[in-house]
Amino acid sequence: MADLVRTGPERLARRGASRGPVREFLTFALGPDLFGVELARIKEILIPPPITGVPRAPADVLGVCSVRGLLVTVVDLKARLRLADRARSRRSRILLAIAPDGEAVGLVVDEVRQVVRLTEEDMELASAGLGGEVSEFVLGVGRPQGDFIVLLDLGAVVAN
């Protein structure tokens, strides 16, 4: 994943200046928008294996799949976040995370982008009053170098 980490000189300089704690986020696209989750919470990034639909499952659960013997519940992240856009991308990937109760949950995203390192200055946390209506899944927003990333609370997303 090293090639995904952008460490330009200006970034290092910024980091040196702010001295705040740095958090690593994995960013990915859902439709036109950019989202991020804390990198440490993602166990693996998977090319989607065949997924078996589960009849009667909640609408945002696409089904189950097996990752080397581990049974994974596959969640359509766009549906869980109640985004209108539901198109499937050919570059879609599954982010594998383990829920607090031990359930392996795979989140389907349209495209994995990169890992960004955010200092506190780069982030506006929802808890600090982001304004507007904020979903229970949103941790805040990150604004590294003009980008706009919606940071998701992975725990809340997979807990359900």
Place this chain on the structure above:
Amino acid sequence: MADPIDKARDEFLSEAQEIVETLSRNLLDLDTSVRAGSADPALVNEAFRAVHTLKGLAGLFGAGRLGHLSHRLEDLLDDLRLGRMVLAPEVLDVLFSAVDAYARLLAMARQGSDEAIPAVEDLLARLDSLAQHAPGKSSPNSDYDLDPGLLAVLTEYEEHRLRANLEQKLGLYRLRVEFDLATIDKALEDLKERAKRHGEIITYLPAGEATSPDAIELDLLMASRDDLATLIGSLGADNVVIEELPRRRSVASMTPKGPAGVVAQQQGVESAVPVRAGDAGLDQGPSLRSLTQTVRVDIRKLDNLMNVVGELAIVRGTLARLAERLRAEGERRVAADLLRLHRSFDRRLAEMQAGILEVRMVPLGQVFERLARVVRQIGREMEKDIRLVITGAETEIDKLIVEELSDPLMHMIRNAIDHGIEAAARRLEVGKPIAGTIALNAYQKGNHVMIEVEDDGRGIDGDAVVDKAVRLGKISAEDAKELGREEVLALVFLPGLSTRGTVDDVSGRGVGMDIVKTNIGRLGGIIDVQSESGIGTKMTITLPITLAIVSALMVDVAGHTFAIPLSTVSEALSLDAGGTRLLDGREVITLRGTTLPLCRLERVLKLTRPAGQPAVHRSYVVVVSLGNRRLGLVLDHLVGQQDIVIKPLGRSLASVRGFAGATELGDQRVGLVIDAAAIVDEVLTHTDHREAPPVHG
């Protein structure tokens, strides 16, 4: 990921549980021996040791209440084994309730709670009152806190000698001697002879730490009136290390170690391993070396291993396909090699799978022993003399199943004693022996384990059962008239059908058999009942041997593959379109003269048929049966039979009914496992207010 403290606690709890089970078994034997005329001293000793070990464990883990109870019980058992108290039935009652008290304490400890339990307080009070009847206490053995591991290997005679020596207030010494294997016989005799002047060698055990392959080290336990210095002077040599066994200290002072000068006195309180002066720092404190060769394993670890086996099975399949492809491409020699490899892999894998399954297996005896206690207790409560006959206790079954079995079996036995076995007067009247017999039989039958609970009581009164079922509105009076004996008996599994009018302590709360049946069903098992009026009742439980691997029928419906556990399948047949008729708005077929309700899986699961896959003309019916309820599942194709490993669905799918889990199909795909019980329940209960029978047939 488990917290090491949690892990240690888990291990403590499961070890304590095992010891309590041993104690319980021991008490039952003791009960038998008391009834036969005299309490076997070896059994009393065993019980004592069990409690003693528990006390030690409780001390290590700071389980205060457990330790306190153990301490008091230890005193009682000590009085018993030293003949200061007679083992009367009342005393045994107290001991038996101690087993229950332990169970409660352990359950509380498991929840991390340390509240007072009334039953335990009550027991302590009873122990108090027993103790008042016992004469003064000065146990000749109480000066030494001997390693239970050591006591366990003493022969009866050795133990007797040990006690006799202790009664004379002799000191105990341990001699570690290294013998040359070639001359050990003579050397040992010589040493014994020389030791006679000072006292007596009670026993010797291999210490297993010899310095060369031609030598063996023995630990000799010796009682002597002389002090350590005298003994060293007389018996000491290069190959002999002598150590005085410390007298008992209070439990509280167990942990701290004295300064170097007194180490020799303190070492090996409970250890059979003396320490040479040179390496005193290495081996302090109680020996943790276990005398047994067994390990305790968390069953989840076995599940993980089983998953790995499942994956290897997939590798095996790939290997076979690869070999086929090579053969097709003309690489005959490589293909042949690969096939050989595949066969060998296949065999090893099968061995490994069997091996893991074997580890999961435990004898049913574990649960039977607990039941034996229940029988004794209920028998005494109800003043019925009950003879319990157990056969097949060695029959093995999956550990997880055993855990779930004790409650249902307990219900069945309570029922048998309460409703089945007649009062003594009545039994005399009809010419039966006064003691009622309850037989608990287990045996293996193919891939299933059968467990029978049989009593020689009055049998089930069919008329009374039918009356009650009609009164409760479970069946109509007209239907009732047409029931055969088997169907009548099946009524006892309906909710609320307890044949007793009054609610009492033992059974008759009306929560009996339907719960039993549900619990057995959850394990993939079924229960049948046979009963003859005046002669007795026999309940038979059929269970799969393991939950880890299940034989399943693989089926296709609307392009989806499902697995149906074979334990629930009674038969499969083909169905021509239009071969069904409607009855009360439900599709049914007539199968060998009886009516079988159908359920189209495609419809009930709301499956979407992939585009371009038309509905089949000829479909199949898989008949699933749960006890007396039968349902035909209509589907497209039967794919075949396969052994599968069921994995539970995650929490996000907990609300989804109808599936018992998922399984890997190979080629990376996953199939869902049909929970036949849930589907039958859903389909038959929601639209059928009769709830259960009579579904004729």
